[in-house]
Amino acid sequence: xxxxxxxxxxxxxxxxxxxxxxxxxxxxxDENAIRLLRGDNVIQGAIRWEGVKRWVNTVDQKIQxxxxxxxxxxxxxDRTWVKxxxxxxxxxxxxxxSFLVQRVARLRAKKSLETHFLPMLIRGHKFEQYVKCVQTxxxxxxxxxxxxxxxPVSLPPLPEQKAIADxxxxxxxxxxxxxxxxxxxxRSLNAYGRDLFDRxxxxxxxxxKVVKLKSVLTExxxxxxxxxxxxxxxxxxxxxNQVEHFGRSFSAANTDNYNRVHFxxxxxxKSPTGDFPLGIVxxxxxxxxxIVSPLYGVFTPKTxxxxxxxxxxxxxxxxxxxxxxxxxQKGAKNTIAITNKTFLSNTLHLPVNExxxxxxxxxxxxxxxxxxxxxxxxxKYKTQKRGLMQKMLTGEWRVKPEIVxxxxxx
Numbered sequence: 001x002x003x004x005x006x007x008x009x010x011x012x013x014x015x016x017x018x019x020x021x022x023x024x025x026x027x028x029x030d031e032n033a034i035r036l037l038r039g040d041n042v043i044q045g046a047i048r049w050e051g052v053k054r055w056v057n058t059v060d061q062k063i064q065x066x067x068x069x070x071x072x073x074x075x076x077x078d079r080t081w082v083k084x085x086x087x088x089x090x091x092x093x094x095x096x097x098s099f100l101v102q103r104v105a106r107l108r109a110k111k112s113l114e115t116h117f118l119p120m121l122i123r124g125h126k127f128e129q130y131v132k133c134v135q136t137x138x139x140x141x142x143x144x145x146x147x148x149x150x151x152p153v154s155l156p157p158l159p160e161q162k163a164i165a166d167x168x169x170x171x172x173x174x175x176x177x178x179x180x181x182x183x184x185x186x187r188s189l190n191a192y193g194r195d196l197f198d199r200x201x202x203x204x205x206x207x208x209k210v211v212k213l214k215s216v217l218t219e220x221x222x223x224x225x226x227x228x229x230x231x232x233x234x235x236x237x238x239x240x241n242q243v244e245h246f247g248r249s250f251s252a253a254n255t256d257n258y259n260r261v262h263f264x265x266x267x268x269x270k271s272p273t274g275d276f277p278l279g280i281v282x283x284x285x286x287x288x289x290x291i292v293s294p295l296y297g298v299f300t301p302k303t304x305x306x307x308x309x310x311x312x313x314x315x316x317x318x319x320x321x322x323x324x325x326x327x328x329q330k331g332a333k334n335t336i337a338i339t340n341k342t343f344l345s346n347t348l349h350l351p352v353n354e355x356x357x358x359x360x361x362x363x364x365x366x367x368x369x370x371x372x373x374x375x376x377x378x379x380k381y382k383t384q385k386r387g388l389m390q391k392m393l394t395g396e397w398r399v400k401p402e403i404v405x406x407x408x409x410x
Contacts (some may be wrong), residue, residue, distance in 0.1 A: 005156050005395050010121065011149025014114035018064050018077070018145055019100035028056035035098040037068060039076035042087045042104065045123075047074070047095045052410040055099070066100040071115045073107040073122065074100070077142055081088055086128070090119050106144055114161035120168055121153055124393050125386065154395060161409035163399040164392050171385040178378045182371060189367045190316070196360065197313055197349055207353025214308055214344035216352075217299040220261040226292045230255065231290040233269045238291065238311075251293070258291035258297040264307050267298040268343055270336045278324035281314035283307045297340040303354060305361035313348065313365045323348065 021049045022036070035056035041047055068074070068091050076087035100106050107122075109115045121127060123155075134147045154162065196205075229238045230251040239261065242249045251258070261267055261284045284290070292298065301307035314320045327346050329337040351357045391397040 003157065003160075005154045007152065007154050008155050009149060011112050013153075013155065014118070014138060014149070015108040015110065015183045016145050016149055017065070017100065017106045018109070019102045019103045019104050020063050020100055021108075022055060026056045027233065028054045029055070030054065030190045035075065037098045037104060038101050039087065039093070042074055042076040042089055042277060044086060045089055047089050047091070049095075063099060065327040066106075068096055068098050068106065070096060070098055071109070072343065072362055073109075073118050074121070075105045075107065075148070077103045077105055077145075086131075087121065088119070088122055090116070091280075102312070105148060107148070112158065112253050114158060114165050116165035116169060117161040120389060120393060121151075122164060126388050126390075126393065127151060130286065134137045138266070151359075154393075156395065156398075159404050160399055162407045163404050167399070168385065168389060171388065173383065175378060175381045175385065178374060178381060182374045182378065184365065185374065189364070189371070192363070192367075193312060193316060193319070197319060202380070205351070205356065206357030207351050207354050208337050208349060210349050211352060212339075212347050214328055215255050215265060215311075216302050216350065217344055219297065219340050219344075220265075220300050222262070222298075224255050224258040225262055225289075228258075228260060228289050228291040229262065230258070231286070231292055233280050233292070233296070235273055235280055239267065239284045239286055239292075241290075255291060257294050259294055259296055261286070261290050261292055261298050262300065263289075264301065266301055266307055266310055267292060268293055268299070268340075270297070270338055270375040272336065272374050275317040278321055279338075283311035285372075288318050297343055299340075299344070303357055305354070306350070307349060308361040308364055309347075312360070313350075 006313055007182070019037070028034075029296065031054075033048075033056060036053045036055055037382055038053060041049060043050065070091055070093050072091040074089055074091060085321065107118060109118045128153055134150075135143050156164070230242050230249050232242050232245065232250075234240045235243065237245070242251065263284060265284045267282055267284060271279060302309060323346055324338075324343075327338060327342050351360055388397075392399075
């Protein structure tokens with residue numbers, strides 16, 4: 001058998017089928033009705049069945065060809081190549097029975113193509129660049145079935161395909177296990193927060209009381225000295241340097257009236273952002289003093305540990321809304337009207353005893369540190385896998401012959 005890689009078009013090695021059209025009037029609430037795989041069900045690397053639509057008609061010969069089987073590879077044909085990235089997934093046992101509908105393409109590998117090598121080709125850097133060149137520029141960018149078939153590929157012999165697919169699948173397993181661990185840690189931390197701040201637990205924790213925020217936060221009113229860098233507040237990163245994060249500063253020419261933020265201060269941004277429509281509250285962990293817009297509220301907590309507790313409380317969009325909704329007035333253009341005094345006027349279930357604050361702060365800090373390290377590890381694995389894919393899917397790096405021979409004998 002030759003070791004040469006074959007330059008060809010993907011279409012020679014797959015059967016490609018797009019789904020059948022259906023009418024929304026034919027949706028069914030019957031749990032036994034046909035499960036439809038729509039573009040909305042396909043995400044990056046997985047199929048999500050929440051909100052699944054079912055079809056009222058029974059399976060007949062006409063649509064039998066659209067039934068999916070494990071090993072099929074599906075791609076959402078619309079909203080696929082925008083910022084969210086490729087929406088494609090291998091079909092697993094849990095995804096059947098289900099039927100393919102319009103605007104989703106099913107790729108089924110022929111004998112010349114290893115089933116698990118196909119996703120590697122589609123998720124590779126080369127396919128991403130190809131799509132950017134050929135995608136149809138409309139209001140909703142998309143790619144056609146023929147363009148997918150025309151994608152140029154270099155294929156090694158089948159045993160080497162299997163060896164490469166197995167190697168890269170090992171990386172996928174490591175990444176998946178790390179991400180599952182991250183999700184488990186996040187769920188545990190979220191459950192801890194729900195239990196802590198549930199007002200029904202008032203009196204169940206030593207050193208905890210329902211208090212007004214003004215009794216534990218003080219607005220110090222310090223202004224810029226002209227030496228501090230301008231910062232903003234991010235949902236996921238907390239206080240961030242505007243230039244480093246956005247590539248430029250959005251501050252006014254004169255920042256004399258900007259609020260100074262000390263290490264440990266609590267900052268409230270009064271602007272809607274994503275899941276935080278009433279603003280974001282974060283603690284500053286920057287070593288040096290920084291300045292923020294005069295529209296932000298800046299407060300010093302009674303203790304640094306209490307600041308961590310407050311930051312943890314407001315890290316939940318639901319808890320933030322629970323606190324802010326009764327005291328915020330929203331304008332006609334979705335603007336937020338709230339003074340710093342009003343921000344401090346509502347009550348929270350908080351630890352007022354320093355030992356209780358310390359216990360919560362240490363748990364939250366340790367959990368967040370662990371999550372940060374796990375996320376860095378997951379990103380490192382993904383970067384290493386991408387680099388490995390670029391080398392191996394182009395033939396720049398080859399699998400050792402003795403390993404390939406094992407797949408020839410299998």
